[in-house]
Amino acid sequence: MKPGIITISREFGSGGREVGEKLANRLGVPFYDREIITETAYKTGFAEEYVKKQGEYASARNWFEYSFSARSSSFGMSPEDYLWSKQREVILDLSRKGPCVIVGRCADYILRERKDVLNVFIHASVEKRKRRITEVYKEAEHSDRMLRDIDKKRSFNYKYYTEQTWGKSQNYDITLDSGTLGIDCCVDILLELCGRDIEK
Amino acid sequence: MKPGIITISREFGSGGREVGEKLANRLGVPFYDREIITETAYKTGFAEEYVKKQGEYASARNWFEYSFSARSSSFGMSPEDYLWSKQREVILDLSRKGPCVIVGRCADYILRERKDVLNVFIHASVEKRKRRITEVYKEAEHSDRMLRDIDKKRSFNYKYYTEQTWGKSQNYDITLDSGTLGIDCCVDILLELCGRDIEK
Numbered sequence: 513m514k515p516g517i518i519t520i521s522r523e524f525g526s527g528g529r530e531v532g533e534k535l536a537n538r539l540g541v542p543f544y545d546r547e548i549i550t551e552t553a554y555k556t557g558f559a560e561e562y563v564k565k566q567g568e569y570a571s572a573r574n575w576f577e578y579s580f581s582a583r584s585s586s587f588g589m590s591p592e593d594y595l596w597s598k599q600r601e602v603i604l605d606l607s608r609k610g611p612c613v614i615v616g617r618c619a620d621y622i623l624r625e626r627k628d629v630l631n632v633f634i635h636a637s638v639e640k641r642k643r644r645i646t647e648v649y650k651e652a653e654h655s656d657r658m659l660r661d662i663d664k665k666r667s668f669n670y671k672y673y674t675e676q677t678w679g680k681s682q683n684y685d686i687t688l689d690s691g692t693l694g695i696d697c698c699v700d701i702l703l704e705l706c707g708r709d710i711e712k
Numbered sequence: 713m714k715p716g717i718i719t720i721s722r723e724f725g726s727g728g729r730e731v732g733e734k735l736a737n738r739l740g741v742p743f744y745d746r747e748i749i750t751e752t753a754y755k756t757g758f759a760e761e762y763v764k765k766q767g768e769y770a771s772a773r774n775w776f777e778y779s780f781s782a783r784s785s786s787f788g789m790s791p792e793d794y795l796w797s798k799q800r801e802v803i804l805d806l807s808r809k810g811p812c813v814i815v816g817r818c819a820d821y822i823l824r825e826r827k828d829v830l831n832v833f834i835h836a837s838v839e840k841r842k843r844r845i846t847e848v849y850k851e852a853e854h855s856d857r858m859l860r861d862i863d864k865k866r867s868f869n870y871k872y873y874t875e876q877t878w879g880k881s882q883n884y885d886i887t888l889d890s891g892t893l894g895i896d897c898c899v900d901i902l903l904e905l906c907g908r909d910i911e912k
Contacts, residue, residue, distance in 0.1 A: 523882075635882050679881050682723075682835050685889045686901075687881035692910045701886075701901055710892045 515630035515710055516611040518702065519619040521670075521678065524662040525641030527648075527690045527698075528634035529615055534699045536613040539706060544606050545615040551606075552599045558591075566595055568616050568666055596673055616666075620683065621674035627712040630705060633684040634698065636691030685710065715830035715910055716811040718902065719819040721870075721878065724862040725841030727848075727890045727898075728834035729815055734899045736813040739906060744806050745815040751806075752799045758791075766795050768816050768866055796873055816866075820883065821874040827912040830905060833884040834898065836891030885910065 518535065522528020529545060536543035553560040589597070603622050606612060614623075620631040636644070638656050645651050670678035681687050686705065688698045718735065722728020729745060736743035753760045789797070803822050806812060820831040836844070838856050845851050870878035881887050886905065888898045 633881055681833055681879050681881040681884070681887035682889075684881070684887070685892050687884070687887040689882075689885045692885050692912055693905070693908070694911070697905070697908050701904065704901065704904065705893070705897070708893070708897050711894070712892055 513628050513709060513711070515706055515708075516628040517607055517623060517626065518613045518630045518632060518706065519623065520613065520615045520632045520634060521620060521684070522616065522634040523636065523641065523679070524659060524666070525645045526634045526636040527644060527695045528632075530695055531632075531634055531688075531690065531698045531702070532613045532615045534695070535702050535706075538699065538703055539611070539613070541611040541613060542606075542609075543613045543615075544603075548599065548602055548606070548614070548617060551602045552595065555598045555602065556595055558595060563595065563599070566592055568669055618670055618674055621670075621676065628710075629712075630686070630702075630710060631684045632702060633679055633681075633687040634690050635679065635687065636689055640691030713828050713909060713911070715906055716828040717807055717823060717826065718813045718830045718832060718906065719823065720813065720815045720832045720834060721820060721884070722816065722834040723836065723841065723879070724859060724866070725845045726834045726836040727844060727895045728832075730848075730895055731832075731834055731888075731890060731898045731902070732813045732815045734895070735902050735906075738899065738903055739811070739813070741811040741813060742806075742809075743813045743815075744803075748799065748802055748806070748814070748817060751802045752795065755798045755802065756795055758795060763795060763799070766792055768869055818870055818874055821870075821876065828910075829912075830886070830902075830910060831884045832902060833879055833881075833887040834890050835879065835887065836889055840891030 518532070520528050520532040520535075522531075532545070533543050549560050549563050552558075553563045556563070558566075599617060600622050603614065603617060603619050606614070607619075607623055607626070620629070623629045638659055641659060642656075667678040670676065676683050679687075686702070688701065690698050693701075718732070720728050720732040720735075722731075732745070733743050749760050749763050752758075753763045756763070758766075799817060800822050803814065803817060803819050806814070807819075807823055807826070820829070823829045838859055841859060842856070867878040870876065876883050879887075886902070888901065890898050893901075
């Protein structure tokens with residue numbers, strides 16, 4: 513079966529979003545990133561900025577703290593868990609519309625029952641990611657620590673909801689180092705895979 | 713710079729060796745697996761069977777036990793460390809001969825200073841690997857536990873000598889699930905990458 517949906521998880525600054533967008537353009541299918549935020553904000557009534565932040569990042573500094581934070585409220589569902597459940601619904605709804613590329617937000621895990629999903633992880637060295645953030649986003653240089661902190665927060669969030677390890681190669685059909693291979697090469701490789709049969 | 717050397721690390725039963733061999737054939741370059749064993753056995757005087765086993769697998773059951781096993785002898789180099797140093801020399805010698813494909817034995821780490829090395833990790837689900845071992849090698853079915861034990865031993869060995877995590881996507885330029893993508897697809901993807909420039 514050829515992959516219909518491609519999920520892209522990515523390290524901060526690796527260019528995974530650009531890979532996803534270029535891939536979607538070349539495949540002529542929708543690219544879901546901003547749309548997930550807008551739709552989830554609409555469904556929950558939360559501000560888009562809150563959805564953007566909480567939808568992918570854990571706010572605590574370590575796994576233990578995260579597990580026992582606001583989420584462990586005994587008075588029903590925490591805001592974060594409510595957001596997660598609605599975001600999950602949005603992703604499931606979008607996936608039913610047809611082939612697409614989805615970035616982040618544990619989509620690989622949410623769609624794990626489907627046989628036509630290609631799961632991708634994009635990463636790059638800290639040095640290359642710092643360079644990219646400065647060049648592409650014209651932002652001030654991030655320190656190594658800042659970069660690692662952002663990834664750690666994505667990682668906690670992923671582990672909390674999926675019980676899997678973010679970035680572990682065994683969780684993905686393919687992982688690519690966009691720093692050594694380059695963005696366009698990553699897109700070409702994924703495009704090639706989209707024309708192949710996969711067996712889940 | 714185009715990759716000249718391809719190192720392939722692989723989970724037991726994933727078909728990583730076959731990927732490497734087919735890739736080498738299609739590139740028309742040497743494939744080093746058995747040759748490393750023979751050469752290291754010759755250099756050390758150890759039996760080939762011992763080199764094969766100790767060259768990739770840790771014999772202890774956990775990382776702690778492994779670190780404090782025979783290797784921690786205070787009376788000079790342990791046999792395992794001596795084997796490692798000689799195997800390392802063999803890999804460095806072979807790499808200097810020209811383009812090639814090398815399977816396992818921490819070659820990715822040993823050659824980390826070179827800019828023309830493409831590091832690959834091949835994995836597959838336990839279920840797919842069990843099926844492959846039965847079909848291809850006509851061996852009795854391995855239990856899940858046996859498979860995981862073999863991988864654990866490779867993992868300990870890798871960590872002991874490289875201080876890196878075996879199979880962690882960030883350590884490789886590309887990781888591929890040979891179970892979902894298929895062996896030939898993996899070979900095609902790597903062949904494509906061998907014609908591209910990489911920037912280490």
